[in-house]
Amino acid sequence: MFSQRNEFEDVKMFLLSEIYMLFRGLSYKEYDLFKSLDDRFNIFNSSLADREERVSALTFINPRYIFEFKNSVIADVRIMSAELPILRNLVTYEPSFTQLGLNQQNLLNLVYGDMLILLLVVIRIPFGLKKLLHEWPQVMTAIINKENVREPEIFNLRREVLEFLYNKPAATLGAWYGGVKEAYKEVILGAGYGQEVQAIVADKAA
Numbered sequence: 001m002f003s004q005r006n007e008f009e010d011v012k013m014f015l016l017s018e019i020y021m022l023f024r025g026l027s028y029k030e031y032d033l034f035k036s037l038d039d040r041f042n043i044f045n046s047s048l049a050d051r052e053e054r055v056s057a058l059t060f061i062n063p064r065y066i067f068e069f070k071n072s073v074i075a076d077v078r079i080m081s082a083e084l085p086i087l088r089n090l091v092t093y094e095p096s097f098t099q100l101g102l103n104q105q106n107l108l109n110l111v112y113g114d115m116l117i118l119l120l121v122v123i124r125i126p127f128g129l130k131k132l133l134h135e136w137p138q139v140m141t142a143i144i145n146k147e148n149v150r151e152p153e154i155f156n157l158r159r160e161v162l163e164f165l166y167n168k169p170a171a172t173l174g175a176w177y178g179g180v181k182e183a184y185k186e187v188i189l190g191a192g193y194g195q196e197v198q199a200i201v202a203d204k205a206a
Helices: 009-029 031-041 043-047 051-060 063-069 081-090 094-100 104-108 112-122 126-135 137-145 152-166 170-189 193-205
Strands: none
Touching (some): 009 031, 009 051, 043 051, 051 081, 063 094, 094 126, 104 112, 112 126, 112 137, 112 152, 137 152
């Protein structure tokens, strides 16, 4: 069926929604079996000829497999919004993360919401969190100091990032501890929470 996908449009649509999920499971749980199937049926390389299939292959297949056997493909991935599903997959494996060349500047070049979507994956990986806290100060500043976020989706993405960081120990956050705590409280309680607390304290002291 896979080899005939371009002959039947309904088969191809089924493949994109179902077969790549199967490939994902195989590439994680049956690594050697997937390698033998790929060698026999040219699964990965044949997927690269079609734009949608390329995205599916690079999004769902184990990034370790991509790095070890299809390494040259990673060099063609760009840090841009159009590649976001692919980036979210490749950053989960440290060698492919490193090869991508993800850095402070190309993160900041993304649309703010897309940057947050990618960071929600990055911060859940120990080496990714370390990068953010110790090597990307401008990205941290963009997370903490962003004001007037009105779009509900972006507001919630920022809240999720801040909440994850908020729950980390002070020793992990280091110099960012105070900024993260204040930014998260502001997101949860509203921009004027500080003034409201001061007013309550003043009333009680009067």
